[in-house]
Amino acid sequence: MxxxxxxxxxxxxxxxxxxxxxxxxxxxxxxxxxxxxxxxxxxxxxxxxxxxxxxxxxxxxxxxxxxxxxxxxxxxxxxxxVPVARGEPGPWDAVVAAARLLHRLGHHDVRRARRRPAHGIGLVAPGLVAHVDPGERPACLRDVECLWLTAMIRSARGVHFSRAGYTADARARADGLDIPLFSLDAAHAPRPVNDAARAFTAPDTAS
Structure with a gap:
């Protein structure tokens, strides 16, 4: 019972x-x-x-x-x-951490995407597409290019979060496409990896 x-x-x-x-x-x-x-x-x-x-x-x-x-x-x-006791961070905590960061940056209607990316979980908001990969494999060139294509089709900005980091060619491609890359530490806290991510999280000083 x-x-x-x-x-x-x-x-x-x-x-x-x-x-x-x-x-x-x-x-x-x-x-x-x-x-x-x-x-x-x-x-x-x-x-x-x-x-x-x-x-x-x-x-x-x-x-x-x-x-x-x-x-x-x-x-x-x-x-x-009703509060729930939390244990060690799990894969879903990475998605929650990414969604919270996006919410703090002004993307308030963050929800789970209907179509799941090849690796991880997709999030969408008006004008935004995010891929969150809590797995053990570094995000590769294909992951970045798939995100860029998905975002382009939706006329949105693409953002990527990865727990295991990124391969060198993935970072280079993201820099060329101006895609913000974030790493997720052991507690799943997002950290900017490239200049696009730092600019994405910087306060808007435009008048």
């Missing part, structure tokens, strides 16, 4: 019972998000796409997947986000 825990609404301060969701892994085993007893429930006032998902690992097969962030609808009208 699913676990039920008390959650206090931060708006009306009333305590409600929250049934912990159980997600189905592809292997057939149940995946239960570990709630963080030290975390404080938060009211969701402006839903943000990248904050609506949590990365969880199946205890049976070890497969990692992204699942909806546990939330509780309070009768007072408040949507309450």
């Amino acid at each position: 699913p676990e039920s825990v008390p959650v206090r609404c931060p708006a009306c301060r009333r305590e409600r019972r929250f049934t912990v969701p159980v997600y189905p892994c592809a292997c057939g085993a149940p995946v239960v998000p570990p709630l963080d007893p030290r975390g404080a429930p938060m009211a969701v006032t402006h839903p943000v796409w990248d904050e609506q998902w949590v990365s969880l690992r199946c205890g049976a097969c070890g497969r990692e997947g992204e699942w909806p962030q546990p939330e509780l609808g309070c009768p007072c009208g408040t949507v309450v986000r």
